[in-house]
Amino acid sequence: MAASLSFESGGLPRPFWCSVPEWCYESELRYCTDDMLLREMMSDPFLEHYGVIIIDQAHERTVSTDILLGLLKDILLQRPELRVVLLAIPPFTNKLLSHYHSIPLLSLEPPSPAEAVHSHSGNKDYFFPALRLVLEIHRTKEEGDVVVFFASAEEVNCAHSILRREGTRLGAELGRMVPVVLCPGRVGLPTALSDQPDSKKSRRVFLSTTQGEDMWWAAESVNFVIDTGVQKKMVYNPRIRANSEVLQPISQCQADTRKQLSGPTGKCFCLYQEDSELPAEKAPQILESNISPTVLFLKRMEIAGLGQCDFIDRPDPEGLMQALEELDYLAALDDDGNLSEIGIIMSEIPLDPQMAKALLASCEFDCVSEMLTIAAMLSAPSCFVEPPTGMTHEAAQCHRKFQHPEGDHFTLINIYNAFKQSQREHYFTSQKWCQDYFLDHSALKTAEATRSELTDTLNRIELPISEPCFGTKSNTHNIKRALMAGFFMQIARDVDGSGNYFILTHKHMAQVHPLSCYGAQSHKQGLPEWVVFHEYTLSENNCMRTVCEISPQVYIQMAPLYFFYNLPPSESKDILQDMLDPDASRKCEEKQKDIPVSNQDESGCGIGSQTYDRCVIQ
Structure with a gap:
C-alpha cells in the first residue's frame, strides 16, 4: 500500500x-x-x-x-x-x-496480493530449490514470466549461467526459457522489460536482487514470483573501518511488495516458512554505512546556517565518533571541531572524504589529471564484466593487457585511457571494443561523466589542473603520494611474503582480490611488501580491492604523526617507528629492560614516557 x-x-x-x-x-x-x-x-x-x-x-x-x-x-x-x-x-x-x-x-488501496505458497523448511538452502522451481513452473506450460529474487548479484549471475545451460536441454514442446539478469543500472534493462518474447511459447525468467523490488512496471507479464527471503548486505563496522558482508532475512515490507508483483491471478512461492519472524521494515542505511561523508556534509550545513539535523533514526554513537576521528585525521576539522579551510574545500568535492583529500593533494603534487581518472573509475561501478562460462581464461588475458606493474590504480588509468582512445578512433564501435575486452561500457561511460563533473567542480572552486604526464617516474611517485594523503589509514604489509597482508589500523589479515594485478597470476613475480588499498571487505575471503605498492618511507612522510602514533602495537609499526627515528627506538629498547612489566604499555615502552604533538598533513 x-x-x-x-x-x-x-x-x-x-x-x-x-x-x-x-x-x-x-x-x-x-x-x-x-x-x-x-x-x-x-x-x-x-x-x-x-x-x-x-x-x-x-x-x-x-x-x-x-x-x-x-x-x-x-x-x-x-x-x-x-x-x-x-x-x-x-x-x-x-x-x-x-x-x-x-x-x-x-x-491508497493496495493491489490484491498473489496467492502465496510458503516452504515447510527453512531457507538455508534456497539457491538450487529456487532453480528447480523455475524448471518445474516451465514444465507446467502455464503462461507468464517468472521473477526470482536472490540474495546477491553473484547468485544472480550464477543462476543465469545454470538456467541458460539447462534451457538448452528442455524439449522443444515446452518452448524457450530465456533467463534475463534484472539489475538496476544494467545496460538494456528497460528494453528487457518492455520487449515481448519473440514467441508465444517463450518464457522470460527475470533474475534479480533486493534492488529490483520497485520495478513494478515489469509486472504486466509476470505471473510467478519466487522469493528466497534473504539478502546479502554490506554493513559498515566502524571499529575496523571496513564493510562486512552479512546474510539477512528481508523485511516483512519487502515480502509484501514481492507478493504484489504478479497481481491477484499470479502465485508467489516463498522459500521460507509462513511463521518466520521477519523485521517489520528495512533497516536505515545510515545505521549500516560509513557516515564520514554525512558528517562532513552536516558540518558544511552548520556553516550555511542550518540547524541540527533531526534524524528519524539517529546514527550509532560509535560510528559518529569514528567519522569525526577520520575527518580529524584528514585535517578537515580545526581544533574546535569545526570545518577547517581544507574541510570546506573537501565538502565541495562530491566524493568520499578520503578520495576528496587525495584529489586535493594531487593539486600540490601536479597529478590532478591522473587522480581525476582514478576517482572517477572508483566512483563508477566495476568496469570488469563477468565472463561467460568457459571464457574466464580469455577474459583474464584481455584484462592482463591493461595491467600496470605499479598497481591497480594505474591499471584503471590504463583502461580509461584505452577506452577514450577507442572512442576517438572508432566512436561508433566503442561498445564493441568493450565487449571484445570484457569491459562494461556503461560503467566506463559513468566514469567518463563523473570525471567531467569532477573537473567542472575543480574549475569552479579554482583549483589548478595539471597537464597529464602519465607514465613518467615522477608522475608515478606523485600519484602514490596523493593517494597516501587520503588513504594513509588503509595500509597493509605482507608479513610472510606469501600474500598474507597485515592491516595496520585494526590488525586483521587479508588477501589481495583475485582480479587485482597482484592476484594469483602475479605470484610468480613476487608480491609487494607494503601496499595501500581502496576497499577492504570482511567476508569469507577478506579481500582488499584496488591495491597499489607503496614505499614505507613515503608513507611515514605522508601520514600525520597524530594518526601514526595511534596505530595499535605491531611488528609492522615497530619497523615504521625505527625508520622514523632509529635513535629513539634503540633508547626505548634500552629503557624497557629497566622498567617493570606492570608499568609498560602494549608497545613495550614506559607509560607516559613519550608524547607527540598533532601535525597537519600537506
Whole structure:
C-alpha cells in the first residue's frame, strides 16, 4: 500500500491542491536524486528556488533520503510556504507521522496480493530449490514470466549461467526459457522489460536482487514470483573501518511488495516458512554505512546556517565518533571541531572524504589529471564484466593487457585511457571494443561523466589542473603520494611474503582480490611488501580491492604523526617507528629492560614516557 503525505511547518494541514497560485503556470519540473538535492543545498541551504518538493520511495531509507527528511523539518520552520510531499509505504508512514506530527495522510488501496505458497523448511538452502522451481513452473506450460529474487548479484549471475545451460536441454514442446539478469543500472534493462518474447511459447525468467523490488512496471507479464527471503548486505563496522558482508532475512515490507508483483491471478512461492519472524521494515542505511561523508556534509550545513539535523533514526554513537576521528585525521576539522579551510574545500568535492583529500593533494603534487581518472573509475561501478562460462581464461588475458606493474590504480588509468582512445578512433564501435575486452561500457561511460563533473567542480572552486604526464617516474611517485594523503589509514604489509597482508589500523589479515594485478597470476613475480588499498571487505575471503605498492618511507612522510602514533602495537609499526627515528627506538629498547612489566604499555615502552604533538598533513 502506498501513502502520500503533504505538510507545512507548524503542523497545519493544508492540502497543496486546494488552490493553484499563478507561479504554478510558469513552474519548472526538475527531476533529481536525493543526493543531487543535498549537493544543491550547499549553495541554497533553505531550497528557496523550490515551492514544492516531492520525495519518492522514502521508505527505501537511503542515507541521503534520511538526511533530507531530517533537514526539511528545520527548513519548514523557516519557510512555512514550502510544500513537501513524501511517497512511502507502511509501516514507514507511521514513523513519518510521528516525526512530523500533525500532517495530512492520503492512503491508497493496495493491489490484491498473489496467492502465496510458503516452504515447510527453512531457507538455508534456497539457491538450487529456487532453480528447480523455475524448471518445474516451465514444465507446467502455464503462461507468464517468472521473477526470482536472490540474495546477491553473484547468485544472480550464477543462476543465469545454470538456467541458460539447462534451457538448452528442455524439449522443444515446452518452448524457450530465456533467463534475463534484472539489475538496476544494467545496460538494456528497460528494453528487457518492455520487449515481448519473440514467441508465444517463450518464457522470460527475470533474475534479480533486493534492488529490483520497485520495478513494478515489469509486472504486466509476470505471473510467478519466487522469493528466497534473504539478502546479502554490506554493513559498515566502524571499529575496523571496513564493510562486512552479512546474510539477512528481508523485511516483512519487502515480502509484501514481492507478493504484489504478479497481481491477484499470479502465485508467489516463498522459500521460507509462513511463521518466520521477519523485521517489520528495512533497516536505515545510515545505521549500516560509513557516515564520514554525512558528517562532513552536516558540518558544511552548520556553516550555511542550518540547524541540527533531526534524524528519524539517529546514527550509532560509535560510528559518529569514528567519522569525526577520520575527518580529524584528514585535517578537515580545526581544533574546535569545526570545518577547517581544507574541510570546506573537501565538502565541495562530491566524493568520499578520503578520495576528496587525495584529489586535493594531487593539486600540490601536479597529478590532478591522473587522480581525476582514478576517482572517477572508483566512483563508477566495476568496469570488469563477468565472463561467460568457459571464457574466464580469455577474459583474464584481455584484462592482463591493461595491467600496470605499479598497481591497480594505474591499471584503471590504463583502461580509461584505452577506452577514450577507442572512442576517438572508432566512436561508433566503442561498445564493441568493450565487449571484445570484457569491459562494461556503461560503467566506463559513468566514469567518463563523473570525471567531467569532477573537473567542472575543480574549475569552479579554482583549483589548478595539471597537464597529464602519465607514465613518467615522477608522475608515478606523485600519484602514490596523493593517494597516501587520503588513504594513509588503509595500509597493509605482507608479513610472510606469501600474500598474507597485515592491516595496520585494526590488525586483521587479508588477501589481495583475485582480479587485482597482484592476484594469483602475479605470484610468480613476487608480491609487494607494503601496499595501500581502496576497499577492504570482511567476508569469507577478506579481500582488499584496488591495491597499489607503496614505499614505507613515503608513507611515514605522508601520514600525520597524530594518526601514526595511534596505530595499535605491531611488528609492522615497530619497523615504521625505527625508520622514523632509529635513535629513539634503540633508547626505548634500552629503557624497557629497566622498567617493570606492570608499568609498560602494549608497545613495550614506559607509560607516559613519550608524547607527540598533532601535525597537519600537506
